[in-house]
Amino acid sequence: MKFLAVIRQVPDGESRLKIEGGRVDLSGATLILDQMDEWAVEEVIRLQEKHGGESVVVALGPERAEEALRTALAMGIDRAVHLVAEGYLDPITQAEALAEVIRAEAPTLVFTGGQQADWDSQALGPALAEALGWPVVSWTTQIELESETQAKALHDLDEGAERVRVALPAVFTSQQGLNEPRYPTLPGIMKAKRKELKKLPLSAASKAEVLEQTIQERTRLNKLIDGKDPVSAAHELVRLLHEEAKVI
Amino acid sequence: MILVVLEHDGQRLRKSALEAIGRARQLEALGPLAGVVIGENTQAVAQEASQYLPTVYVAEVGGYTAEKWAEAAYAAVQKSGAQVVIASGGRQGRTWTARLAYRMKAGLLEDTLETRAEGNHIVATRYSFLNRVTERQRAALPVVLTAKPNTTPPAEPQGSGGVEVLNVALPTGVEVLERLSEQKKGVSLTEATIVVTGGRGLGSPEAFAKVEELASVLGAAVGATRAVVDAGWRPYSEQVGQTGKTVQPNAYIALAVSGAVQHQAGMNKSKYIVAVNKDAEAPIFKIADYGIVGDVHQVLPALIEAAKKLKD
Numbered sequence: 201m202k203f204l205a206v207i208r209q210v211p212d213g214e215s216r217l218k219i220e221g222g223r224v225d226l227s228g229a230t231l232i233l234d235q236m237d238e239w240a241v242e243e244v245i246r247l248q249e250k251h252g253g254e255s256v257v258v259a260l261g262p263e264r265a266e267e268a269l270r271t272a273l274a275m276g277i278d279r280a281v282h283l284v285a286e287g288y289l290d291p292i293t294q295a296e297a298l299a300e301v302i303r304a305e306a307p308t309l310v311f312t313g314g315q316q317a318d319w320d321s322q323a324l325g326p327a328l329a330e331a332l333g334w335p336v337v338s339w340t341t342q343i344e345l346e347s348e349t350q351a352k353a354l355h356d357l358d359e360g361a362e363r364v365r366v367a368l369p370a371v372f373t374s375q376q377g378l379n380e381p382r383y384p385t386l387p388g389i390m391k392a393k394r395k396e397l398k399k400l401p402l403s404a405a406s407k408a409e410v411l412e413q414t415i416q417e418r419t420r421l422n423k424l425i426d427g428k429d430p431v432s433a434a435h436e437l438v439r440l441l442h443e444e445a446k447v448i
Numbered sequence: 449m450i451l452v453v454l455e456h457d458g459q460r461l462r463k464s465a466l467e468a469i470g471r472a473r474q475l476e477a478l479g480p481l482a483g484v485v486i487g488e489n490t491q492a493v494a495q496e497a498s499q500y501l502p503t504v505y506v507a508e509v510g511g512y513t514a515e516k517w518a519e520a521a522y523a524a525v526q527k528s529g530a531q532v533v534i535a536s537g538g539r540q541g542r543t544w545t546a547r548l549a550y551r552m553k554a555g556l557l558e559d560t561l562e563t564r565a566e567g568n569h570i571v572a573t574r575y576s577f578l579n580r581v582t583e584r585q586r587a588a589l590p591v592v593l594t595a596k597p598n599t600t601p602p603a604e605p606q607g608s609g610g611v612e613v614l615n616v617a618l619p620t621g622v623e624v625l626e627r628l629s630e631q632k633k634g635v636s637l638t639e640a641t642i643v644v645t646g647g648r649g650l651g652s653p654e655a656f657a658k659v660e661e662l663a664s665v666l667g668a669a670v671g672a673t674r675a676v677v678d679a680g681w682r683p684y685s686e687q688v689g690q691t692g693k694t695v696q697p698n699a700y701i702a703l704a705v706s707g708a709v710q711h712q713a714g715m716n717k718s719k720y721i722v723a724v725n726k727d728a729e730a731p732i733f734k735i736a737d738y739g740i741v742g743d744v745h746q747v748l749p750a751l752i753e754a755a756k757k758l759k760d
Contacts, residue, residue: 211577213578213690213709213710213713214709217577217580217581219581224576224577224581235690235691236691290555290556290587291546291556291558292546292549292550292553292554292555292556295546295550296550314691315690315691317577317578317690318576318577319576319577320558320559320574320575320576320577320578320579321558322539322542322543322546322558323542323545323546323549323556323558324546325543325546326514326543326544326546326547327546327547327549327550327556329514329547330518330546330547330548330550330551331550334621335513335514335515335619335621335622336514336515336543336547337622338514338539338543339539341684352625354628356539356684356685357512357539357540358538358539358540358541358636358638359629359636359685360627360628360629360683360685361628361684361685362624362625362626362627362628363624363625363626363628364513364622364623364624364625365622365623365625366621366622366623367620367621367622370621375684375691376674376677376684376687376691376692377684407553407554407555407556407587407588408555408556408557408585408586408587409585409586409587410583410584410585411571411583411584411585411586412583412584413576413581413582413583414581414582414583415580415581415582416582418716418717418735420721420734420735420736420737421736421737421738422733422734422736422737422739423737423738423739424728424733424736424738424739424740424741425738425739425740425741426740426741426742427724427726427740427741427742427743427746427747428742430740430742430743430746430747430749430750431750431753431754433740433742433747433750434740434747434750434751434753434754435750435754437722437738437739437740437751437754438751438754438755438757438758440738441699441720441722441738442758445699445720445737445738447641447642447698447699447719447720448642448666448699448755448758
């Protein structure tokens with residue numbers, strides 16, 4: 201069996217973002233393996249630990265994404281493939297390029313993050329599934345392999361969740377609660393440096409372009425009431441919400 | 449042709465469907481409108497939909513899977529020749545629309561706040577970087593777009609249309625074994641105009657009952673922070689934040705919520721933010737419009753009483 205994770209490198213949520221020439225400038229930001237992709241990597245490693253076989257991590261992104269691939273290798277993934285492309289590519293175009301690599305790898309299943317922490321896209325997993333002609337299970341919180349061609353999974357819906365049986369190969373996207381990712385160990389980090397990382401240049405035209413990015417922080421009223429007298433504070437707050445904000 | 453995929457509960461169109469129709473009408477320069485109702489118990493819903501749209505397709509495909517929805521929507525696209533597809537941007541909507549966009553080789557504009565036609569392009573505004581950045585994206589037709597809930601006024605009925613049944617070959621691959629519904633009678637979190645969220649500072653699941661009580665008095669949806677969900681007090685489906693739901697209500701009332709960046713990613717675009725926290729330095733107060741610095745155990749019961757009095 202072969203388990204494959206698709207990952208991206210994104211700015212840490214705590215990093216300060218700045219805008220330069222109408223674009224987000226990441227030069228000062230701490231870049232990390234996307235937290236939701238980290239769950240995907242962890243799950244792929246656990247599946248390999250349980251069922252044997254091979255684990256592979258694939259990224260589509262700029263040169264710097266290699267750091268995130270190394271993190272996944274340090275966590276325990278066997279080898280990496282890096283489709284190198286700078287700049288914004290829409291998820292449909294990404295899926296098309298990734299599908300080619302994944303088809304050749306012929307994994308038992310693919311795991312990727314539920315949402316990207318930079319482009320806020322949730323589309324890559326399902327678009328990839330469509331490109332491969334496979335089913336997709338998004339927002340997965342549990343997965344259990346029943347055989348090489350069948351898995352059971354629990355995943356979130358708009359409201360509530362459901363248990364499904366899925367024909368493999370399939371694409372799964374991660375959700376919080378799936379697992380608690382391991383930290384790379386020092387020996388793991390050393391080993392990762394020697395693991396195979398294959399680079400493939402990619403040139404593709406995006407179907408959507410980003411025209412401009414801005415940071416619009418709403419000016420907040422900051423009207424704070426002292427809660428020493430809870431009853432009068434509560435009345436004042438309800439009055440403000442009713443009469444001033446007119447929201448209740 | 450613009451095709452609107454209409455969310456429903458088997459009886460009526462959801463508010464998000466009326467918002468999607470509203471969004472489609474804003475793009476009318478790109479062609480006439482049609483709708484499609486997908487799922488189970490679609491007939492009555494399709495009748496309702498025909499009061500809003502000149503053509504309504506209906507595909508009775510049973511319970512949800514992304515594969516079935518993409519297949520049915522694609523059948524409606526082929527039948528109508530639509531170059532633009534509009535759907536609501538929930539988790540499910542953003543899953544199957546990605547499949548559909550790939551199949552149509554379309555540009556995908558996700559979770560859009562506003563959209564306008566520009567020649568044979570659509571320009572959309574959306575958030576990125578965990579809701580911290582606002583960006584404009586442009587894609588040439590064909591385009592599949594999802595509309596963020598609560599960003600468009602719901603459409604009013606207009607004219608009357610015909611209903612046409614689509615036959616869809618059902619894809620297999622995913623078999624639903626069990627639905628773990630938290631489909632309570634309450635207000636849907638992503639569609640709610642008021643959200644009342646409780647944080648770990650409440651101290652216990654019992655104390656959280658008061659959050660529900662305030663929500664019920666205000667007709668609001670209940671939200672929870674990740675810490676509360678991790679502690680098992682509330683289900684994941686109520687989680688607001690980076691890995692939970694993103695909400696943008698008129699009023700977001702955060703009770704004993706400190707306001708970590710990951711939580712803010714799910715609510716920082718709310719029209720008014722209201723916070724109750726005993727720590728005046730809590731990050732939530734930096735983005736609050738109104739707040740009470742005080743003990744939630746004392747303030748919350750008083751808020752319930754004050755809200756009840758207002759509603760009487």
